[in-house]
Amino acid sequence: MIPAPVIAAFHPPRRTLLGPGPSDVSPQVLAAQSKPIIGHLDPLFVGMMDEVKALLQYAFQTRNEMTLAISAPGSAGMEACFVNLVEPGEKVIVCRNGVFGDRMRQNVERCGGIAVTVDHAWGEPVDPAAVAAALAAHPDARFLAFVHAETSTGALSDAKALCALAKQHQCLSIVDAVTSLGGVELRVDEWGIDAIYSGSQKCLSCVPGLAPVSFSAAAVAKIKQRKTPVQSWFLDQSLVMSYWSGGAKRAYHHTAPVNALYALHEALRMLANEGLEQAWARHKAMHLLLRNGLDALGVQFVVAEPYRLPQLNTVYIPPGIDDVAVRSRLLQQYNLEIGAGLGDFAGKAWRIGLMGYGARQENIALCLHALQQELSVVI
Amino acid sequence: MIPAPVIAAFHPPRRTLLGPGPSDVSPQVLAAQSKPIIGHLDPLFVGMMDEVKALLQYAFQTRNEMTLAISAPGSAGMEACFVNLVEPGEKVIVCRNGVFGDRMRQNVERCGGIAVTVDHAWGEPVDPAAVAAALAAHPDARFLAFVHAETSTGALSDAKALCALAKQHQCLSIVDAVTSLGGVELRVDEWGIDAIYSGSQKCLSCVPGLAPVSFSAAAVAKIKQRKTPVQSWFLDQSLVMSYWSGGAKRAYHHTAPVNALYALHEALRMLANEGLEQAWARHKAMHLLLRNGLDALGVQFVVAEPYRLPQLNTVYIPPGIDDVAVRSRLLQQYNLEIGAGLGDFAGKAWRIGLMGYGARQENIALCLHALQQELSVVI
Structure with missing residues (x-):
């Protein structure tokens, strides 16, 4: 026998997480998560999942039937959108203004699609004029994909205008809302977004590991018309939906992450109780x-x-x-995490997140005071 | 605005879970999971991930460097093994003696492989003689895939003998250990298993949502020799490993499910403290x-x-x-969950799980007494 390693219990300190996510999780959500586990086909759990769906529809501002949480992180939510919608040989206009736009391109190519990129400098929002030109130049494009809130740069793009352009050119829109959901205005139905994914660990302040997604009727129709099977069994939404929407007849697909879904239920309830517009206003006020x-x-x-x-x-x-x-001193002396730069911004920028439960005045006080101390030598 | 739904907090009852998984999670593991979140790149968290790796190596009885937990359920662990190893056109001998063998076939076909199935009646173990014949008939096969412990039927197959056959025919073995890991004898290195996946929610009694996997040096070499990119970005192990094995230089791939990994760390620690052989013996004693x-x-x-x-x-x-x-009365009157039959066994069989923390004498007493009451009318 290979012997057992001797390892002590893990006792994390209490950090203040002001990075690009995961964000701080409230004690209320942590407590919900640690409730006793019940079966993933238990009628009580199935009822809770119906509530999660209703709460996600509210957060996304959509009435889309196909609204659920993928049992994996946001990057699996991204992959779920691309592998279900894009068939081999189909063309996708992909806007790149940071790391996650390029990840979209990689997803398109890995499922056999043709990615046409519209590139921007890092830190810039996506330019609707450049996108309009790309759509005009590629009348055979089937999709427009862009990141609403670029986590690598902190830039917000005009999702409403971009989705309107997609519609004008008979394209379905695929939107990355990992960092935007719950933090800034986002209206899936009103803006005509066809496929959208997010993550549990940003402005929802839930534990990481779940990816809320929503698909419009047009997106669902596109999935149903596929000529080729979805390359991923785990992310095949036609299979997943038989579990999420089966009502009393829910079919087993995979074992749902029960406790993480308890946490999401509670985090979304907190958002609903605060009110979306109030949450958007709070993020804005804390930012200022x-x-x-x-x-x-x-x-x-x-x-x-x-x-x-x-x-x-x-x-x-x-x-x-x-x-x-x-950053090491902030972590070690203040238990404060701020984010490093990513990609082009590595070593050049910091990313200070004020997300969900983290967007509170005491955190800003801590951050400003600690930064003042640390930067005082040269400023 | 679409109005916020009014939804009360969710308060699950305390059930006794004796189904096919998820199994009961101990209070100790639930408490570990609800500790404050820290960043997924925090040095303290990275240190904890190194410990999770060492503990997984112990549970699998392997020294494989590429041993980690996929940030998604067991079925994503299955997909990770197939999409990383199998390239389009490659032949895989797939043993089917229940639901999960057939899911393996679907995975092979979705990544462009050619599945040759070796079929058995439900409830039978995989027959090494039938497998030997298939390997002899298909000298161009590159892989042998089988389920060690079929969760749909309760049958245990001889993984040691099957992996030896695979080696004889220069095939890599891909083994489903979702239900076996921690519950019955399993020795990855000694038996020569090349790729193996499991789930957190069976005999490890951790919360559902993580898939422990391990790849042998031969499997890693096969992945490195790929001519085509892995079709899944999220499950691409060459990218994932840059996070799990990067040491101080861990590269960001996706946000790890921090709290679920706290739980896995504690569940694996409990297994190491009990001892693998003792855990196997306890499952056997409770079964008897x-x-x-x-x-x-x-x-x-x-x-x-x-x-x-x-x-x-x-x-x-x-x-x-x-x-x-x-089953409804057991759930409602005794808060006891036993599993329904799956696939061919739907409506014909029950599945009574004694997994991990659930494999305790008080649970058996409850189950036997409740069943005696419920079956007394006709027995």
């Missing part, structure tokens, strides 16, 4: 507080003011400041 | 207790004695008994 403080410290934002995400503040690391050393 | 009680009630097992899984007891529903009515 942080911005004022950062302005006073002379810290510069990467994204121009009209396109800044309130829930993800990307700022240039001031000259002379040691990126890794400062 | 249950079997004696069921024998006394005149309830018949589906699987012949030498191949019975101690952790999943599949029994015929006695004549004259209303399947749904009895």
Whole structure:
């Protein structure tokens, strides 16, 4: 026998998570998650899943029947949208203004689609004019894919305008709302979004590991018309839906992550109780507080003011400041996590998240004071 | 605005879960899961992931470097094995003796492989002689895939003998250990298993939503020699490993399900503290207790004695008994869940699981007494 390793119980400290996600999870959600497990086909659990669906429909502002949580992280939600909708040889206009737009391209190509990219500088929002030109140049495109809130840069794109362009060109829209859902205005039905995915661990402040998704009637029709089977068995929505929408006759597909869904139920209930518009306003108000403080410290934002995400503040690391050393000290001395730069912004920017339960005044006070101390040497 | 639904907090009852999984989760594991969240790139979390890896290596009895937990349920673990290993046009011998063998076939076909099935009656173990014949008839086969413990029937197959056959024919073995890991003898290195996947919610008694996997050096070499990219971005192990094995330089791939991994860490620690051989012996002892009680009630097992899984007891529903009515009464009056039959066994059999934390004497007492009451009318 290979011997058993001797390992102590893990006792994490209480951190303040102001990075790009996961965000802080409230004690209320953690308590919901740790309730006793019941079976994934138990009538009580099935009833709870119906409630999760209704709450997700509210959060997405949609009446889409096909609204559910994928049993895996946001990147699996992204993959679920592409593998179900895009068939080999179909063309997708993919907007790239950060890491996640490029991940969309990789997904298109891995399921045999043809990706036509519309590229932007990092930190810029997607330009509707450039997208309109690409749609006009590619009349055979079937989809327009873009990121609503780019987690790698902190830029917000105009999802309403982009989806209207998609409709004009008979394209279905595929929207990444991982960081936007619950943090900024998002109206799936009103804006005509056809497929959308998010993550549980950003502005919903739930534990990571679930990906809310929603598909419009047009998207569902496209899935039903497929000539080829979906390449992923696990993410095949025609199979998954027999579990999520079967009512009393729910068919087993895979074992749902019961306790994580307890947490999502509670996190979405908190959002519904606060009210979506109130949550959007709170993120905005907290962002302004942080911005004022950062302005006073002379810290510069990467994204121009009209396109800044309130829930993800990307700022240039001031000259002379040691990126890794400062973030390590924040973590070790203040139990405060802020995010490193990603991709093009690695070593150049920090990402300060104010997401969901994390978007509170005491967190901004801690962050501004700690940054003031750490940056005081050179500022 | 679509209005917010008014939904009360969810308060599940305390059930005794003796179905095919999820199994009962101990209070200790639930408490670990609800500890405060920290970042998925936090050095403390990365250290905990190294411990999870060491604990998984112990549970699998392997020294495989590529041993980790996929951030999704067991069926995604299955898909991870097939999409990473099998390239389009490659032939896989797939043994079918229940639902999950057929799911393997579907996975092979969805990634462009050619599945050659070796079929058995439900409830039978995989027959090494039939497999040897198939391997001889298909010298171009690259893989042998089979289910160690069929969750749909309760039959245990001889993984050691089957993997030896695979080696003789220069095939890599792909093994489903969803229900076997932690419940019956399983030795990945000694038996020469090349790719193996399991689920967190069976004999590990962790919350559902994670899939432990392990790949041998030969499997890793096969992945590295791929001529085509893995069709799934989310499950691409070459990308995932840059997060799990990067040490200080861990690269971001997707946000790990932090709290579920806390739970897995604790569940695996409990297994290591008990000892694998002791856990196997406990499952066997509890099975014998249950079997004696069921024998006394005149309830018949589906699987012949030498191949019975101690952790999943599949029994015929006695004549004259209303399947749904009895299971509903067990749930409503005793808060006891036993499993329905699946596939060919729907309406014909029950599946009584004694998995992990659920394999305790008080649960067997409850189950036997409740069944005696419910079956007394006709027995």
